[in-house]
Amino acid sequence: MKDWLLVQLFKTSKWKTAVSLLATVIVVLGLISFFSGKWSGISLYYNTPSSFPTKPITLVVPYAVGGGTDITARALVQSTQKYINQPITVVNRTGGGGSIGLMEGANAKPDGYTITYLVAELTTLPHMGLLPITYEKYKPIIQTNNDPSAITVRADAPWKTAQQFLDYARTHPSQIKMGNAGTGSIWHLAAAMLEQATHVTFTHIPYEGAGPAVSALMSGFVDAVPVSPAEVKEEVDQGKLRILMINGSARSEAFPDVPTLQEATGYTVNFSGTWRGLAVPQDTPDEIVHLLAEAFTKGMKEQEFREDMSAHGLGLLVKDKDGFRQQMQQSHDLYARLIPELGLSRK
Known part of the structure; x- marks a missing residue:
């Protein structure tokens, strides 16, 4: 009887130890998942890259309907929609020569659900005292075109x-x-x-x-x-x-x-034209930027998109995020010099 009780006590203790160990493991794993932003679907950036996107995306266009930026944005959304698996809505935020839309996009949540169609004015308006931010407030996704x-x-x-x-x-x-x-x-x-x-x-x-x-x-x-x-x-x-x-x-x-x-x-002018491209707020996770870049790159390769651009006379010039950032920096530096020379600075 004594031996039987000892065996049962050993078994019970072993069972309690196992349960205690299992509970500890669960708690630790739960804490790790929580602080990595993936516990119960919670994320520090509102969505985990693996599940992004889970809701509609907004594309902010800083100019009115009918212009080159709006035409390109809508054509690109049409061709990219099937690669996103969520609706993409174009929203025209006009005012201030483009500054209203550019500010709204820069100040959006850095979760990938607000994309801005950047325009060359992002590198002109700051030097004129008309925009309190620069291209550095954005993380580029892809450049789409250039027009004279x-x-x-x-x-x-x-x-x-x-x-x-x-x-x-x-x-x-x-x-x-x-x-x-x-x-x-x-x-x-x-x-x-x-x-x-x-x-x-x-x-x-x-x-x-x-x-x-x-x-x-x-x-x-x-x-x-x-x-x-x-x-x-x-x-x-x-x-x-x-x-x-x-x-x-x-x-x-x-x-x-x-x-x-x-x-x-016979005259020459040092004007390279306008460029356009997609970007998100600077703090957006790189994983989400990569997913967006993949989707929009596929969209730009669609024959429908290329035919639409050609039909409207829009020039294609595709650059990846690094090339697009370089384009923005070059434009920013160029207009920092030219705008004061032209007497257009209001600073």
């Missing part, structure tokens, strides 16, 4: 060539009203750099994006716009507008018969 400036007028305008347009501007200072995508926008800068290079003076009229500026041209409120070929292509194809020159180093693939400024007049 196209000086465009109505089809019934008296100027048939770039030379006629500039000659008139020179003999009639400030009489040509040049619409742009907002004070400090890349198209405002394009027109200002054209003034500097050709020794003419325009009256600059700002709008909340290229789309409204083109509408103003069509309605006769302004005489010309310096926006991209894509943003006037439909009206040019319809015979309502005419592109006089490409304000850049090379002709546009969409309008190969339109000469560059240098070809048409």
Whole structure:
């Protein structure tokens, strides 16, 4: 009997020890999972990379509907949707020449659910005192395209060539009203750099994006716009507008018969055009950025997307996150020098 009791006590003690050890293991594993942000579905960044995304994504476009940025964003969302497995909603946040949307995107939660379609104005507005942040507030995902400036007028305008347009501007200072995508926008800068290079003076009229500026041209409120070929292509194809020159180093693939400024007049201007790309707030986890980059890269390879871009006259220029960051830094440094030279700084 004594021996039987000792055996039972040993078994009971062993069982209690096992239970105690198992409980300790569970507690420790639970604490590890909790602090790694993966316990019961909780994450320090709101979602674990393996489950991302679990809800709809917002793509902030800092300009109005109808401009090149909006057109590209919607085409890219359409082609990428199937690789995300969650709805992607384009939201146009206009105002301040792009600064409203850029600020909203930079200040969003760093969880990957708010993406911003960055534009070149992110590297111009800070130097003009119109934006309190720089590109360093963002973590790049991918660059999507690059477009030159196209000086465009109505089809019934008296100027048939770039030379006629500039000659008139020179003999009639400030009489040509040049619409742009907002004070400090890349198209405002394009027109200002054209003034500097050709020794003419325009009256600059700002709008909340290229789309409204083109509408103003069509309605006769302004005489010309310096926006991209894509943003006037439909009206040019319809015979309502005419592109006089490409304000850049090379002709546009969409309008190969339109000469560059240098070809048409002998003047040159150091303007590389606008660029666009996707980014998230700086503190977004790299794993989520990688997943987004993979999805949007696949979307950009879709034939539908490439055909849509070509149909709208938008130029493709794909760079990965490192190449895109380098592009932003180069633009930031360039405009830090040029904007004061042009007298556009309000700091």
